Amino acid sequence: MTRLCVSIFVEAVEQALAQAAVAAERGAEMLEFRIDRFTDDPDALERLIEKSPLPCIVTCRPTWEGGEYEGDEQQRIALLERLGLKQPAYIDLELAAFEKSANLRQKIKLVVDHPRQVRPTGTGLILSAHDFNDRPPDLTGRFNAIAEQPAARVIKLAWRARSLRDNLEAFELLLSRAKPSIMLCMGEFGLPSRVLAKKYGALLTFVGMDDATVTAPGQVGIETIKQHYRWDAIGETTKVYGVIGWPVGHSLSPHIHNAGFDACGVDGVYLPMPIPDDYVHFKATVGAWLDFQPLDFYGASVTIPHKQNLLRFVAERGGQLEPLAEAIGAANTLTVRDGSLIASNTDCLAALDAVCHAMGIGRTEAAGLNVTVIGAGGAARAVAAGFAAHGAHVTIYNRTAAKARRMAEQFNPRFSGRVTAAPLGDLPGSSCDVCINCTSLGMHPHVDGCPLQAIPSAWGEQTVVFDTIYNPMKTRLMRMAHEAGCITVSGVEMFIRQAAEQFEQWTGQPAPVEVFRAIVSRRLERRD
Numbered sequence: 017m018t019r020l021c022v023s024i025f026v027e028a029v030e031q032a033l034a035q036a037a038v039a040a041e042r043g044a045e046m047l048e049f050r051i052d053r054f055t056d057d058p059d060a061l062e063r064l065i066e067k068s069p070l071p072c073i074v075t076c077r078p079t080w081e082g083g084e085y086e087g088d089e090q091q092r093i094a095l096l097e098r099l100g101l102k103q104p105a106y107i108d109l110e111l112a113a114f115e116k117s118a119n120l121r122q123k124i125k126l127v128v129d130h131p132r133q134v135r136p137t138g139t140g141l142i143l144s145a146h147d148f149n150d151r152p153p154d155l156t157g158r159f160n161a162i163a164e165q166p167a168a169r170v171i172k173l174a175w176r177a178r179s180l181r182d183n184l185e186a187f188e189l190l191l192s193r194a195k196p197s198i199m200l201c202m203g204e205f206g207l208p209s210r211v212l213a214k215k216y217g218a219l220l221t222f223v224g225m226d227d228a229t230v231t232a233p234g235q236v237g238i239e240t241i242k243q244h245y246r247w248d249a250i251g252e253t254t255k256v257y258g259v260i261g262w263p264v265g266h267s268l269s270p271h272i273h274n275a276g277f278d279a280c281g282v283d284g285v286y287l288p289m290p291i292p293d294d295y296v297h298f299k300a301t302v303g304a305w306l307d308f309q310p311l312d313f314y315g316a317s318v319t320i321p322h323k324q325n326l327l328r329f330v331a332e333r334g335g336q337l338e339p340l341a342e343a344i345g346a347a348n349t350l351t352v353r354d355g356s357l358i359a360s361n362t363d364c365l366a367a368l369d370a371v372c373h374a375m376g377i378g379r380t381e382a383a384g385l386n387v388t389v390i391g392a393g394g395a396a397r398a399v400a401a402g403f404a405a406h407g408a409h410v411t412i413y414n415r416t417a418a419k420a421r422r423m424a425e426q427f428n429p430r431f432s433g434r435v436t437a438a439p440l441g442d443l444p445g446s447s448c449d450v451c452i453n454c455t456s457l458g459m460h461p462h463v464d465g466c467p468l469q470a471i472p473s474a475w476g477e478q479t480v481v482f483d484t485i486y487n488p489m490k491t492r493l494m495r496m497a498h499e500a501g502c503i504t505v506s507g508v509e510m511f512i513r514q515a516a517e518q519f520e521q522w523t524g525q526p527a528p529v530e531v532f533r534a535i536v537s538r539r540l541e542r543r544d
């Protein structure tokens with residue numbers, strides 16, 4: 017069983033014990049006491065081990081291995097030797113220190129359990145190696161060196177991941193099952209190694225008491241891993257999904273999809289997948305994740321700047337491109353089904369459905385609607401294509417007029433609805449059944465932005481004004497439209513529907529839309 021281990025920096029024993037009690041209450045199954053800064057009172061440390069509410073690891077990490085202990089090495093080892101007699105579950109020691117000194121090896125071997133130990137002890141030795149800057153070139157060498165030490169019960173390697181691909185190496189090492197192991201990638205790319213440690217049977221994963229008090233870069237708090245990343249539900253067969261973007265840390269998608277998996281009992285977990293902005297990175301990372309069979313990587317949401325890259329990638333791998341996604345020139349959903357890749361665009365019909373729902377009509381009744389689209393970027397292409405494919409007449413207004421004209425020329429021959437471009441200056445005097453803002457004007461944090469100075473006089477009670485922006489939930493455009501008596505639709509509706517369609521494509525089950533809606537509202541209200 018992979019344990020959740022909360023790391024506690026010891027400043028005072030009573031304080032550490034109080035923190036330990038809170039950690040246990042929050043669901044920790046093991047504790048690591050980092051005594052780097054608290055080495056002068058061995059009696060107090062003995063008490064700490066005795067009173068620990070959970071099995072514990074004792075670590076005194078020197079500065080040369082990224083810790084804070086600056087004192088004498090002999091004293092450090094003497095302290096660990098003494099504390100080892102109190103039988104913590106583990107003592108953690110650096111491979112470099114262990115290899116360097118026969119005297120140290122001898123002392124540590126006296127207190128830890130190993131094949132030649134004569135006195136019974138419950139303390140195991142974790143031999144560890146860390147690289148806070150990079151993936152060490154001798155990673156496998158370090159792994160083997162620890163595996164070959166009879167005194168080492170546990171292999172621990174931690175390094176800074178250079179990309180999401182480094183996590184796969186951590187999983188491969190765990191799967192080799194040489195010994196109980198802890199394989200962790202640090203930094204922004206390393207989250208999968210921490211959350212999926214359980215899928216590969218790691219001894220433990222380290223977590224902070226909360227997100228703010230973590231002890232290593234990329235670590236998350238215990239509540240985040242349990243509630244947000246479904247720790248308790250993760251097992252060997254858990255399927256992996258994610259949201260690919262750059263940056264991607266702000267995305268609401270992990271919140272809703274993980275909650276959706278919970279609500280529907282899906283054996284899956286959904287992770288943020290940061291991939292730097294270019295096709296080379298996208299192809300290398302997504303390709304490696306797909307090719308690593310034990311990952312069970314079954315799909316992803318894809319956002320800025322990778323929506324075009326997804327189409328290209330799936331085409332190059334001989335997968336299937338949904339015709340609407342191909343026409344739009346961008347896809348936001350990757351699905352792996354029966355070993356084949358599918359690229360689709362769920363933004364498109366999500367926007368159409370959000371508007372149709374507000375109007376109380378079905379998709380087929382969109383034929384003949386006059387739809388104004390403001391913007392000619394990725395969202396505008398998806399929104400316009402959805403309406404045009406269902407027979408609506410779409411007029412595109414954009415700051416860069418040439419882009420609007422190009423889009424009309426591309427779309428017009430492809431869809432049953434007519435697509436035209438018009439000068440942005442004509443917008444205030446225009447009339448329409450539906451107006452959709454597909455620019456970023458009004459988006460957080462520039463909430464005063466608005467694509468219109470005033471609502472055109474021709475718009476009235478029957479006009480639907482839909483803002484694709486969902487943060488904030490009520491944009492300035494929507495407030496103005498509401499005051500003018502128009503029907504307003506929030507980008508939240510589109511966001512929820514595009515996510516619901518992804519959920520259905522991946523799981524074959526209807527999405528728990530109300531769960532999605534509640535989470536999005538709660539999180540956006542908190543941000544507002």
Ligand code: NAP
Binds near residue numbers: 320394419455510
């Ligand atoms: P994009 O490809 O970068 O396009 C941005 C569009 O906004 C372009 O047409 C651009 O005009 C226009 N624009 C930007 N700044 C402007 C300004 N100051 N004045 C006038 N026009 C301006 O971005 P996108 O991916 O289409 O995203 C656009 C919006 O859609 C975002 O706000 C996003 O929140 C929203 N969205 C919502 C959902 C959802 O699920 N609700 C999904 C996707 C996107 P130029 O061509 O002249 O540069």
